[in-house]
Amino acid sequence: MDGTLLDGRGEIPQGLWPLLETMRHRGIAFTPASGRQYATLESMFGSAATGTDTADGTSGPDSDHDAGTGSTDGMAFIAENGAQLMRNGVLLAASVIDPDYVTATLDRLDELVAEGQNIGVVLSGTTVARVRRHDDAFLAEVRKYYHQLEVVDDLSGIGDVIKMAVYDFGDASTVVHPRLHEAAQGHSVVLSARHWVDVSNARATKGHALAQLQQALGVTPAQTAVFGDYLNDLDMFDHAQLSFAMANAHPDLLARARFTAPSNLEGGVITTLSHLLVNH
Incomplete structure (x- = not known):
């Protein structure tokens, strides 16, 4: 597209x-x-x-x-x-991602935020996507690609995740993509655009x-x-x-x-x- x-x-x-x-x-x-x-x-x-x-x-x-x-x-x-x-x-x-891997990836993203990375994550299901970060700048980027979107207080425990999409306001290839890739555990971690990293099952x-x-x-x-x-x-x-x-x-x-x-x-x-x- x-x-x-x-x-x-x-x-x-x-x-x-x-x-x-x-x-x-x-x-x-x-x-x-x-x-x-x-x-x-x-x-x-x-x-x-x-x-x-x-x-x-x-x-x-x-x-x-x-x-x-x-x-x-x-x-x-x-x-x-x-x-x-x-x-x-x-x-x-x-292709639904193992919930334990989703949890581990969310924890890693929280670590990156604590280190100063300006990022947010979208958890995609088959019918709706969910985000926790809700500032206007982040939502403006997310809504370009996700028309069915819910803002929730907690992303843990969501069991129908088919993709995790991470938006980096900087260059995703410098820190976020390498850090997620090193913990891929057999999953696919792909740089899909300058600011986006997509995490999914390896065959997805x-x-x-x-x-x-x-x-x-x-x-x-x-x-x-x-x-x-x-x-x-x-x-x-x-x-x-x-x-x-x-x-x-x-x-x-x-x-x-x-x-x-x-x-x-x-x-x-x-x-x-x-x-x-x-x-x-």
Whole structure:
């Protein structure tokens, strides 16, 4: 989404809506894969049915590009960086983290806060995300990605956690990511953006979720195209013959991808999809 599909204002490009309709008619499952919560993704794309603004200020198609009703029909969603897989409103897979590891990670985060790190954590469930930190600056960042959000006094004892997302107001790669990574205990600790670190089960990745979706749909890597810009997109490339790194992507993705698409600021996903739909 960010850095891949969304434009410089963080909005879905208007050119996507007619492409979604074309893909729907051709039986192609367009699948946003994001660290965002499922409810957030569904509302962003579901707004296409009415053209109304979503909770984060993005909007669906204008009157010249009305995608009609049921705008998410046929789509799948890889949410929470692979910890949750949905299609047509049905949960296909979710990976719940061991509660003891959640508790240990919360304790480590409290230690980092005591050391002066300006961080906050989001505990994601399949239907709602929960936070304890509630200042405006933190919530403003969290609400970009989590539309179903609860502020609670205590994060302990929550048993349905599928992802822990840590927001660092500084550079998450310098202290927070290394400290969490050294205590991973076989879990996945991924730098998903400059300020975000995602903690999940080791197999709860975008690539694993994509493989699960391919199995459910009977789709092969030869029938799959993937676009990505950051490290949490990398393992999806293992499951697609058409792997595209955005021109603005992390160097590791540019090195791994078979192809390069124009940057998100140039509408690279729209341009490339349009070409693929004409020529395949």
